[in-house]
Amino acid sequence: MPEKTYSISDLASEFGVTTRTIRFYEEKGLVTPRREGQKRLYNQADRVRIKLILRGKRIGMTLDECVEVIDMYDPEHNNAEQLHSLIARVQDKRARFEQQRRDIDEMLKGLDEVQALCESALAEAGAAN
DNA sequence: GTTCTTACA
DNA sequence: TGTAAGCA
Incomplete structure (x- = not known):
């Protein structure tokens, strides 16, 4: 079956951040959601990645450190x-x-x-x- | 109503 | 990152 996807607002509300934050992470290359036209479609992997980034941030890691570790x-x-x-x-x-x-x-x-x-x-x- | 880009604070 | 403008 097709993998479950999420809209940017789905993830934003789930993680308690703004859509701006998620787009910001994309600008930094932390996540690269697939596109459906203009809209961003996040898959499970993207979702987990964002979750890990936020977790890292909470323990004082910089976004760059988060990426280093996650990758x-x-x-x-x-x-x-x-x-x-x-x-x-x-x-x-x-x-x-x-x-x-x-x-x-x-x-x-x-x-x-x-x-x-x-x-x-x-x-x-x-x-x- | 929701998302997107761009730009400024 | 927040906020706002102007589109689609």
Whole structure:
């Protein structure tokens, strides 16, 4: 039987993105839906690809990284390469995010200090007047 | 009503 | 990516 297809709005609503987003991904070469005249027709593979791209984006991967990983798909050989590559990226992301968290904690600490200084200065001013 | 392209923010 | 214009 013929493969199920989807319109751009079908996928947009399913994944909670706008049609603009999907067309944008196409411009970037992340997906290449077949055309029926002018209309884009997405097949199951296109659908999965978009789903994977959005998943990658959620974990901090750039669109380019998503494509790199997705295009490594190689079921003929376990996908070992792709999986190892993905694991490496995940570890890298984790390290970066943890560093960012430390940086933010430091800034928060700095804010606490400044705020405390300001408040004590106000308290003294109030006591003097 | 839905999708498309193009262009600007 | 959002938004808008002008088509089909």
